[in-house]
Amino acid sequence: MxxxxxxxxxxxxxxxxxxxxxxxxxxxxxxxxxxxxxxxxxxxxxxxxxxxxxxxxxxxxxxxxxxxxxxxxxxxxxxxxxxxxxxxxxxxxxxxxxxxxxxxxxxxxxxxxxxxxxxxxxxxxxxxxxxxxxxxITHLLEILSKKDHLSWLTRMFTNIFMHITDGVMILDTEGHINEVNLAAERILNKKAAQMKGQPIGRILGIKTPYTNELLRRGKPYSDIEIFVESGGKNIQLTLTGNPVRDEEDRLSGGILFMRPIENIHNLVHRFTGNRASFQFDDIVTVSDNVLETIRLAAQAAGSMSNVLLEGESGTGKE
Incomplete structure (x- = not known):
């Protein structure tokens, strides 16, 4: 040089x-x-x-x-x-x-x-x-520390999302499924890979006007009862939807929570003590009328249909 x-x-x-x-x-x-x-x-x-x-x-x-x-x-x-x-x-x-x-x-x-x-x-x-x-590099380490904390929070939220007992789906603004948790897979009897990217209406098999309002206007809804096909049979669910917004408060999608009605019934029975103590086989009778009643009751018990019991007071409707 x-x-x-x-x-x-x-x-x-x-x-x-x-x-x-x-x-x-x-x-x-x-x-x-x-x-x-x-x-x-x-x-x-x-x-x-x-x-x-x-x-x-x-x-x-x-x-x-x-x-x-x-x-x-x-x-x-x-x-x-x-x-x-x-x-x-x-x-x-x-x-x-x-x-x-x-x-x-x-x-x-x-x-x-x-x-x-x-x-x-x-x-x-x-x-x-x-x-x-x-x-x-103090400032750099502070940034890395914050990044580590954010990574920890992400892992925690992911664990909560995946293992919460309610079925959860995250939708984009067009109603396509972005994420599905394990409970939703179990409830709908479908793998996440089968559902991701699909329109929510196609997966649930029904029209979802409440969800459309949620994604278009950010209007939440709560405990809407629906029937969906799962594993070859219809099951009754409650569906709750909430909007998802970005940092600038713009609507960026929605999150749906689904819970089988059967789970709600079991929860009510657990806390009210109304779980049945006897089975149909415990009833002893030779009356044709009572036997027919037992047959109808057993048939109704196997479905989610509402049952109306008629009879005068004191006849044992309970």
């Missing part, structure tokens, strides 16, 4: 026994000293034993020392003791062409500073120095 070259290189030069400063061979380009002093990252020049011989203003700000105080220290004074071995290894590695490491340093008050340290060897008059470019 000659002095007419458009590029420049940085070299180490002694400065009146006060340390080392960076200068440029080509004064028509950005001076090395100017670059050294005004870069936002911490910049130190140290000897192989760690003694600091130059520090830029960013280093003074980060560590809380003025320049003269830093030149009285070595880089190990700015590094937690348990990381001294790691730092020594990086210096050895840097001699062979540079080293990059993430580690901790600490300021004047002993507060830890997470940093990314880039060590590059520089020779001047047969003396080895290291140019240490050090970037405070």
């Amino acid at each position: 000659n002095k007419n070259d458009s590029s420049y290189r940085i070299k180490v030069d002694r400065e009146a026994e006060e340390g080392v400063s960076l200068v440029s061979e080509n004064s028509s380009l950005l001076p090395g000293k100017f670059f050294f002093e005004y870069i936002p990252d911490i910049a130190l020049i140290v000897k192989p034993d760690g003694q600091i011989v130059e520090a830029n203003p960013a280093a003074c700000t980060a560590y809380g020392y003025d320049r003269e105080e830093l030149l009285e220290l070595d880089i190990f004074k700015l590094t937690p003791a348990y990381l001294h071995g790691l730092l020594l290894e990086q210096f050895k590695k840097a001699k062979r062409g540079g080293a990059l490491v993430e580690m901790l340093q600490h300021d004047r008050e002993g507060q830890d500073i997470p940093v990314e340290m880039n060590l590059q060897p520089v020779r001047y008059q047969d003396q080895l120095y290291f140019l240490c470019s050090i970037r405070d």
Whole structure:
């Protein structure tokens, strides 16, 4: 490289026994000293034993020392003791062409500073120095921490979505199914792969005017009773729908919750104590009328049909 070259290189030069400063061979380009002093990252020049011989203003700000105080220290004074071995290894590695490491340093008050340290060897008059470019990565770690937290929340919400006992479907604004949970697969006796991308009306096998209003106008609905085909038989469900909106409050789809009526009946029986204590076979009779009544009752019990019992008070309708 000659002095007419458009590029420049940085070299180490002694400065009146006060340390080392960076200068440029080509004064028509950005001076090395100017670059050294005004870069936002911490910049130190140290000897192989760690003694600091130059520090830029960013280093003074980060560590809380003025320049003269830093030149009285070595880089190990700015590094937690348990990381001294790691730092020594990086210096050895840097001699062979540079080293990059993430580690901790600490300021004047002993507060830890997470940093990314880039060590590059520089020779001047047969003396080895290291140019240490050090970037405070506190903000980056905060971002990564928030990202980890968001990932954790995503996993939690996914687990809740997949394992909630109600069947759940997430729809886009056109009524196509985007996501299906395990309960919906079980209730409808269909795999998620069969349902994703399909119109909700095709999967439920019925017209869904309430869902259309939900997706067009954001109008929620609650506990609408419907019959759907599942595994070759019709089952009765309650369907609840709520709109999904984006960060700008624009309608972006809907979420449907489905629950078999049978589950609701079982829940009511559990809390009211109305679960039957006797079976039809427990009834002892030789009356043809009673036997016919038992036959009809058994037939009705096998369906979801409503049953009207007629009879005068005191005849045992309960």
